[in-house]
Amino acid sequence: MKTLEDLKALREKLKGDIKVRQKQGTKIIIGMGTCCIAAGAREVMSAVLDELAVRKLNDVQVQQTGCIGMCEKEVLLDVIRPDEPRITYGNVKPADVKRIIADHVVNGRIIEDLVVGKIEQEG
Amino acid sequence: MREIALHILDLIQNSIAASAKKVFLDVNEDEEGYFVFRICDDGKGMNADLLQKIRDPFVTTRLTRDVGLGIPFIAMSTEQSGGHLTIRSKEGVGTTIEAAFLRDHLDRPPLGDLAATIRVILVTNPELQFIVRYRYGNNCFEFDSLAVKEMLGDEIDFSFPEVYLWLDAYLKQEISKVRNDQEAT
Numbered sequence A: 001m002k003t004l005e006d007l008k009a010l011r012e013k014l015k016g017d018i019k020v021r022q023k024q025g026t027k028i029i030i031g032m033g034t035c036c037i038a039a040g041a042r043e044v045m046s047a048v049l050d051e052l053a054v055r056k057l058n059d060v061q062v063q064q065t066g067c068i069g070m071c072e073k074e075v076l077l078d079v080i081r082p083d084e085p086r087i088t089y090g091n092v093k094p095a096d097v098k099r100i101i102a103d104h105v106v107n108g109r110i111i112e113d114l115v116v117g118k119i120e121q122e123g
Numbered sequence B: 001m002r003e004i005a006l007h008i009l010d011l012i013q014n015s016i017a018a019s020a021k022k023v024f025l026d027v028n029e030d031e032e033g034y035f036v037f038r039i040c041d042d043g044k045g046m047n048a049d050l051l052q053k054i055r056d057p058f059v060t061t062r063l064t065r066d067v068g069l070g071i072p073f074i075a076m077s078t079e080q081s082g083g084h085l086t087i088r089s090k091e092g093v094g095t096t097i098e099a100a101f102l103r104d105h106l107d108r109p110p111l112g113d114l115a116a117t118i119r120v121i122l123v124t125n126p127e128l129q130f131i132v133r134y135r136y137g138n139n140c141f142e143f144d145s146l147a148v149k150e151m152l153g154d155e156i157d158f159s160f161p162e163v164y165l166w167l168d169a170y171l172k173q174e175i176s177k178v179r180n181d182q183e184a185t
C-alpha cells in the first residue's frame, strides 16, 4: 500500500543523492510528437525509466522533444554522453532499451545497427 | 491511437508547448453513458483563426507545425464513437478541451495506461503543476503534483528514479481501487 506519507521517508533517503546529480551527466532524449506517441514513444520512455531505476543510474537525465521530421524512423531516441557526439537511434522498441543503456549509456559503445544520425557537439 | 491515454499524452504535449504552468486533467469513465475527459491549461491559448484551423488535418500538416497534429485524430476518434470534441481557447488565458465517446460504442478505444501517461509527463516536466481527477461512478481519485512536490522539498523532484517508481505504483494502485470499488457496486 503506497501513500503520500511514503514521500517523507524518500526525502530523507534521497538527500545524499542530490550532490551526485549536480554533475553534468548523460542525457537521453525521446521524440514525443504525435506520430512518435502513436509509434510507441511512451512505452520506450517507460522502459528507459524502469531500466535507469534498476541500474540506479540516478545522474542520467531523461528529456523529451517534439517532431523532428523523421516520423518514418520512430521511435527516436538520442543519447548524449558528456563531450561525445549526439547519437540518434531510430525504430527503437522497448526491447532495445536494455542494450542501449548497457552498451552506450554505461559503456560508451555506440550500437551502429540502430543509429540513424550523429551530430558532433560544439565546444 | 490505441488508447485514450495516448491521446491525452499527445494533447498535453500541446499544453506544454503553449507554455502551460498548470494542467488539469479530468477523466470520467461514465458520465451519463459517455466516457469523457477534459484538459484545461493556462498556456498561451489560440485565436479564433487558429482554433478553427487546428481541426483540419491538411492545414496543420501544411504549416508543418509541430503541435496540434493530434487534434484531427482525436476529433475523428470521438466522432466515430458517437461523441464529440469541443475546444475552447482564449489568447493569454488558456485552452480547454473536452472529448466525449459513447461509453459502450464498439469503436471507443480503451482508456489504457493512464498511470504511464501521467508518469512520463511529470518526469519530463517536473516543474508543471499537474492535477488529475479520475472518476468512475461515485468513486474518485484526485492527485495534485504540487502536493507531492511539497512533501519532497525543493531539491527532489519527479525525475529521481525512486520518486517515479513510487509515483507509478501509487497511481496504478489508486486508479485500480476506483475501478474495483465501482465494479463491486
Ligand code: FES
Pocket: A031, A032, A033, A034, A035, A036, A037, A066, A067, A068, A069, A070, A071, A072, A074, A076
Ligand atoms: S512526430 Fe515523431 S518525428 Fe515527427
